Amino acid sequence: MRLIAALTEKPWLTPGPGPSAPSAPAESESAARPWDKGVGLTVFLLVVTLLFTLMSSAYVMRMGGHAGHAGGGDWRPIGEPPLLWLNTGLLAAASLAFHAALGRARAGRPRRAGAALALGGALGLAFVAGQLLLWRALAGCFAGEAAAFCPAAAHGIPRGWAGDPAAAFFYLISGAHGLHILGGLVACALTGGRLARVDPGSLAARTGAARAVQLCARYWDFMALVWLALMGLFVST
Amino acid sequence: MATIADDLRPLHHPKTWIGRYVWSQDHKVIAIQYGVTAIGVGLFALVLSFLMRLQLGFPGRFDFIQPENYLQFVTMHGMIMVVYLLTALLLGGFGNYLIPLMIGARDMVFPFVNMLSYWFYLLSVIVLFAGLFVPGGPTGGGWTLYPPQTITGGTPGASWGILMMMASLGIFVIAFTMGGLNYVTTVLQARTRGMTLMRMPCSVWGIFVASIMGLLAFPALFVAAIMTILDSVVGTSFFVPEIVSMGEKTGHTGGSPILFQHLFWFFGHPEVYIVALPAFGIVSDLISVHARKNLFGYRMMVWAIVIIGGLSFFVWAHHMYVSGMNPYFGFFFATSTLVIAIPTAIKVYNWLLTLWRGDIHLRVPMLFAIAFLFTFIHGGLTGLFLGNVSVDVPLSDTFFVVGHFHMVMGVSPVLVVFGAIYHWYPKITGRMWDERLARLHFWITFLGTYAIFLPMHYLGMLGVPRRYYALGDTVFIPDSVHYANMGITIAAGLVFAAQGLFFYNMIWSLFRGPRADPNPWGAASLEWQTPDTPPHHGNWGERLPTVYRWAYDYSVPGAARDFIPQNEPPPAQNPAGGPQA
Ligand code: HEM
Ligand SMILES: [Cu+2]
Numbered sequence: 061m062r063l064i065a066a067l068t069e070k071p072w073l074t075p076g077p078g079p080s081a082p083s084a085p086a087e088s089e090s091a092a093r094p095w096d097k098g099v100g101l102t103v104f105l106l107v108v109t110l111l112f113t114l115m116s117s118a119y120v121m122r123m124g125g126h127a128g129h130a131g132g133g134d135w136r137p138i139g140e141p142p143l144l145w146l147n148t149g150l151l152a153a154a155s156l157a158f159h160a161a162l163g164r165a166r167a168g169r170p171r172r173a174g175a176a177l178a179l180g181g182a183l184g185l186a187f188v189a190g191q192l193l194l195w196r197a198l199a200g201c202f203a204g205e206a207a208a209f210c211p212a213a214a215h216g217i218p219r220g221w222a223g224d225p226a227a228a229f230f231y232l233i234s235g236a237h238g239l240h241i242l243g244g245l246v247a248c249a250l251t252g253g254r255l256a257r258v259d260p261g262s263l264a265a266r267t268g269a270a271r272a273v274q275l276c277a278r279y280w281d282f283m284a285l286v287w288l289a290l291m292g293l294f295v296s297t
Numbered sequence: 298m299a300t301i302a303d304d305l306r307p308l309h310h311p312k313t314w315i316g317r318y319v320w321s322q323d324h325k326v327i328a329i330q331y332g333v334t335a336i337g338v339g340l341f342a343l344v345l346s347f348l349m350r351l352q353l354g355f356p357g358r359f360d361f362i363q364p365e366n367y368l369q370f371v372t373m374h375g376m377i378m379v380v381y382l383l384t385a386l387l388l389g390g391f392g393n394y395l396i397p398l399m400i401g402a403r404d405m406v407f408p409f410v411n412m413l414s415y416w417f418y419l420l421s422v423i424v425l426f427a428g429l430f431v432p433g434g435p436t437g438g439g440w441t442l443y444p445p446q447t448i449t450g451g452t453p454g455a456s457w458g459i460l461m462m463m464a465s466l467g468i469f470v471i472a473f474t475m476g477g478l479n480y481v482t483t484v485l486q487a488r489t490r491g492m493t494l495m496r497m498p499c500s501v502w503g504i505f506v507a508s509i510m511g512l513l514a515f516p517a518l519f520v521a522a523i524m525t526i527l528d529s530v531v532g533t534s535f536f537v538p539e540i541v542s543m544g545e546k547t548g549h550t551g552g553s554p555i556l557f558q559h560l561f562w563f564f565g566h567p568e569v570y571i572v573a574l575p576a577f578g579i580v581s582d583l584i585s586v587h588a589r590k591n592l593f594g595y596r597m598m599v600w601a602i603v604i605i606g607g608l609s610f611f612v613w614a615h616h617m618y619v620s621g622m623n624p625y626f627g628f629f630f631a632t633s634t635l636v637i638a639i640p641t642a643i644k645v646y647n648w649l650l651t652l653w654r655g656d657i658h659l660r661v662p663m664l665f666a667i668a669f670l671f672t673f674i675h676g677g678l679t680g681l682f683l684g685n686v687s688v689d690v691p692l693s694d695t696f697f698v699v700g701h702f703h704m705v706m707g708v709s710p711v712l713v714v715f716g717a718i719y720h721w722y723p724k725i726t727g728r729m730w731d732e733r734l735a736r737l738h739f740w741i742t743f744l745g746t747y748a749i750f751l752p753m754h755y756l757g758m759l760g761v762p763r764r765y766y767a768l769g770d771t772v773f774i775p776d777s778v779h780y781a782n783m784g785i786t787i788a789a790g791l792v793f794a795a796q797g798l799f800f801y802n803m804i805w806s807l808f809r810g811p812r813a814d815p816n817p818w819g820a821a822s823l824e825w826q827t828p829d830t831p832p833h834h835g836n837w838g839e840r841l842p843t844v845y846r847w848a849y850d851y852s853v854p855g856a857a858r859d860f861i862p863q864n865e866p867p868p869a870q871n872p873a874g875g876p877q878a
Contacts, residue, residue: 067599069495071847072591075867077491096406100482103512107474111516114560118520121556122535134551221532222548228533232524
């Protein structure tokens with residue numbers, strides 16, 4: 061509604077100072093900086109959403125499930141090894157840890173927030189390691205080893221990169237997701253460093269740090285959701 | 298880092314010359330870096346187009362243009378013009394320069410990311426040019442880069458060239474994302490007091506919406522690029538079906554070339570509007586300023602920009618009518634395509650109505666703006682032909698298409714870019730260019746582009762195919778085609794040479810031009826009201842401006858001058874600029 065009101069303003073009728081723009085500093089509260097980073101992150105997440113939506117659409121279209129446009133009929137679903145579920149759990153746990161960090165940072169306890177953040181980071185790293193193991197298992201399938209992951213186990217001989225689009229897509233999509241996780245880990249490590257340096261006596265420094273943690277938590281929640289959606293895609297197809 | 302009186306954002310103050318002009322975080326310097334790089338690359342693409350014209354006009358006369366070279370020229374020319382010139386120049390160049398100044402900010406909200414954006418862009422350009430020197434040369438697959446032909450033997454650059462192209466595009470997308478994040482967030486967050494959304498000039502609106510579109514569309518190109526690289530290097534079969542190339546099976550199975558086309562055009566069509574919307578916005582401002590009239594239907598103009606931006610994500614498959622899609626899709630996409638004509642036509646009418654009974658000053662920026670109306674209407678009308686499936690099928694892949702898209706997205710934005718450069722040059726450099734040279738440049742360019750692209754429509758109706766090195770002895774090609782081709786080439790040579798006037802004028806005026814008035818056109822928008830010309834670091838001196846009105850108060854009855862700057866308080870208000878509630 062506010063947006064509609066803003067877009068239907070008749071600017072030629074209303075000379076005057078007008079309602080303040082979002083960032084116009086209020087006279088009283090000069091400590092708060094406009095939260096550009098929050099908005100910036102939201103915009104960025106929009107881009108990431110599109111990236112993964114497009115890759116998922118490509119996945120579905122290549123499967124041949126898309127009207128008017130058959131894939132090559134060579135699609136063989138990959139298996140669902142238990143590690144996949146374990147990794148998902150690790151990611152969710154990391155998300156919880158980041159929220160714990162946020163709670164503590166907001167409560168004005170930067171050091172303890174830092175500890176929770178570190179835990180979250182460690183869980184995130186564990187997730188990445190788990191994904192690498194999955195990748196190895198899949199590569200093993202191509203080399204002819206039988207494993208829970210292998211399309212071959214259920215559907216005949218392995219065909220390798222060229223012949224197993226589902227596996228190729230798994231690498232592509234989980235790889236892109238993993239890179240985003242790594243990027244998030246770097247950002248959260250920087251935030252951790254900031255938490256360690258923050259002067260607990262300064263309100264401004266503490267709120268600033270809490271906001272940084274909030275950005276981490278938000279990013280992490282988002283990447284966890286993306287992973288859940290991707291899991292849904294992998295498991296259901 | 299220091300904050301200035303009433304602004305809570307810290308401003309980065311460089312200490313060294315390198316910090317100020319090379320690794321600069323100042324949006325104005327970054328804008329100029331973007332602009333100069335883009336124009337330099339564009340010049341290269343222009344040379345390529347002239348080489349192509351030489352071959353088409355005088356087939357076989359030039360030994361150094363072999364068939365594979367021709368295809369490489371076509372590809373590099375198209376890609377550079379669309380992505381590395383126009384996108385970079387309109388958003389990275391004009392977006393960077395104009396957004397903070399027009400909305401009353403001191404800089405972009407993430408200056409460091411903004412700087413990175415430029416350096417990534419430069420890297421993408423370097424990789425692109427490195428692609429010229431790899432074994433096999435650059436790719437010759439056409440700017441659309443459709444697999445499988447781009448990565449199978451027989452196409453120039455199928456092994457290395459295509460990889461360099463895709464890598465370069467990937468880097469470009471990263472650069473654009475960093476820039477686009479800045480443009481969008483800055484518009485949302487850093488507007489000065491009183492600068493409501495609907496008080497922003499149309500230029501900012503165009504750049505803003507185009508940036509959002511870019512953020513949403515470029516990921517498709519990114520995904521397509523990565524998947525092509527994997528198909529080529531690792532041997533996956535995302536796009537490449539089972540094929541026999543040069544008598545041997547490639548090993549791929551079952552990939553879907555159509556999938557690439559969907560991804561490419563999900564980017565490619567919005568890309569047209571990523572280039573067009575900033576041009577629309579800028580043209581609206583040029584016309585209003587130089588006709589000394591408020592913009593007719595400002596709100597409709599803004600809404601049209603937003604609606605066009607939204608709709609253009611639902612039309613991509615009109616580029617695929619002949620690709621073997623399900624025919625029902627063709628119907629859907631034809632309809633959505635024609636629907637876009639409505640907001641676009643509204644914009645055209647509003648421009649014309651702004652001119653209607655205006656106090657038109659035919660200065661050079663205005664000449665270019667009016668020229669844009671000609672070429673854009675022209676290209677828009679031929680677009681209606683091509684938007685219809687049944688008309689498109691025979692015209693597809695002919696020179697009619699080449700004529701159409703050059704009119705609508707080649708020449709039109711370029712004319713706006715010229716107009717915009719002439720318009721803002723006095724603000725950017727503090728100097729004025731030479732009027733006579735500028736007029737000469739305008740007339741040769743404008744008439745020349747008609748001489749080049751109008752005959753192409755005729756060639757296309759005769760069935761002359763695009764992306765052909767030579768026509769040879771083809772039954773349905775009459776002699777007149779060859780004469781037309783010669784004529785086009787001569788016109789292209791003239792236009793090419795005339796750009797020398799522009800560069801000479803710009804560079805000479807930079808050092809020798811007369812000092813410019815801070816507001817030579819009597820424009821009302823904020824960028825002309827800076828305390829210094831050219832604006833200093835931080836743009837606004839001690840205090841940010843306060844905005845009291847929209848950007849189009851021209852020829853207001855009863856006002857002292859024929860324009861009222863956006864930051865001039867209404868008479869009842871305390872004019873001293875004291876604190877406002
Ligand atoms: C005077 C300036 C220009 C001339 C003489 C020119 C000429 C040409 C020629 C001869 C072709 C190849 C036709 C063919 O064989 O298929 C071409 C293709 C193309 N041009 Fe231009 N052009 C000019 C400016 C531009 C501009 C400003 C743009 C910006 C959008 C542009 C975009 C393209 C594209 C996208 C293609 C298609 C490439 C492909 O088929 O892959 N051109 N141009
Ligand atoms: Cu299109």
